[in-house]
Amino acid sequence: MTTTDETATAAASGASATDRFRTDKSAYDAVKDVPEERVDLLAREVLNSIYDTIRRHKVTYDEYNALKAWLISVGEDGEWPLFLDVWVEHVVEEVATDHRKGNKGTIEGPYYVPNAPDAVDNTIPMRDDEPGTPLLWTGTITSVDGTPLPEGKIELWHADDDGLYSQFAPNIPEWNLRATFHTDADGKFEIHTMQPAPYQIPTDGSCGKLIAAAGWHAWRPAHLHVKVSAPGHELLTAQLYFPGDPHNDDDIADAVKPELILDPKPSGDGVTVDYSFVLDPEA
Ligand code: MBD
Ligand code: FE
Numbered sequence: 565m566t567t568t569d570e571t572a573t574a575a576a577s578g579a580s581a582t583d584r585f586r587t588d589k590s591a592y593d594a595v596k597d598v599p600e601e602r603v604d605l606l607a608r609e610v611l612n613s614i615y616d617t618i619r620r621h622k623v624t625y626d627e628y629n630a631l632k633a634w635l636i637s638v639g640e641d642g643e644w645p646l647f648l649d650v651w652v653e654h655v656v657e658e659v660a661t662d663h664r665k666g667n668k669g670t671i672e673g674p675y676y677v678p679n680a681p682d683a684v685d686n687t688i689p690m691r692d693d694e695p696g697t698p699l700l701w702t703g704t705i706t707s708v709d710g711t712p713l714p715e716g717k718i719e720l721w722h723a724d725d726d727g728l729y730s731q732f733a734p735n736i737p738e739w740n741l742r743a744t745f746h747t748d749a750d751g752k753f754e755i756h757t758m759q760p761a762p763y764q765i766p767t768d769g770s771c772g773k774l775i776a777a778a779g780w781h782a783w784r785p786a787h788l789h790v791k792v793s794a795p796g797h798e799l800l801t802a803q804l805y806f807p808g809d810p811h812n813d814d815d816i817a818d819a820v821k822p823e824l825i826l827d828p829k830p831s832g833d834g835v836t837v838d839y840s841f842v843l844d845p846e847a
Pocket of ligand 1: 646649650671672673674675763765784817819
């Protein structure tokens with residue numbers, strides 16, 4: 565890497581994540597549908613919890629100004645999607661999916677791109693020299709009553725061996741390690757990809773500054789992102805993790821659940837996993 569615009573920076577991935585969110589009309593415009601009473605209630609409660617913290621800990625003007633400067637820089641770096649998805653989304657997801665009887669899900673995070681092309685030969689697009697361990701993943705999508713879902717769809721996206729996502733870091737082919745897979749007549753699917761590596765959120769931006777100032781770490785365990793869907797069923801957003809990852813127990817985004825940890829078996833020069841999904845019918 566010789567020039568700044570060829571390097572993966574927090575500001576570049578943040579800008580991409582912000583742009584991506586702006587193109588998601590249903591999410592970006594959702595605010596129009598929130599009634600005034602609800603805004604009043606939620607905004608007041610959040611502000612009250614800030615006042616409590618200020619009083620309890622006698623927050624100083626220096627600390628208040630540090631917060632103001634930091635909030636300004638989060639916006640300048642385009643890191644609001646990253647900040648919110650790392651430190652807030654997991655509780656929103658918990659509340660949103662609490663009623664489900666089928667698969668556990670987890671957070672989407674900032675790097676999903678809709679409409680990934682269909683996989684060819686059940687294989688995710690990758691570079692000729694894509695580094696990593698080959699992963700063969702088989703499973704079935706069923707409804708909670710056990711019925712296999714032949715019109716099931718899995719959108720899969722994940723980071724490469726350097727922890728970088730296509731379309732959010734430079735010099736990676738557009739749909740690298742992103743694809744849409746379909747179930748067969750028996751609800752079964754087969755996916756060929758690469759096992760992702762543990763992942764550090766960008767440390768050179770505002771989120772990184774908070775992490776350093778607080779003495780935290782920036783790691784997420786290695787993970788595969790999926791959106792699993794079928795006609796008449798609730799969309800499942802999930803991530804799958806690998807056993808023994810040192811960050812399964814202290815994920816910075818708090819998005820690991822025991823039900824989402826795979827059980828890979830060595831096979832040839834790679835690993836195989838069997839993991840199936842159970843979807844909740846729409847109410
Ligand atoms: C990621 O890859 C991710 O999955 C989350 C939740 C936050 C930042 C980067
Ligand atoms: Fe991720």
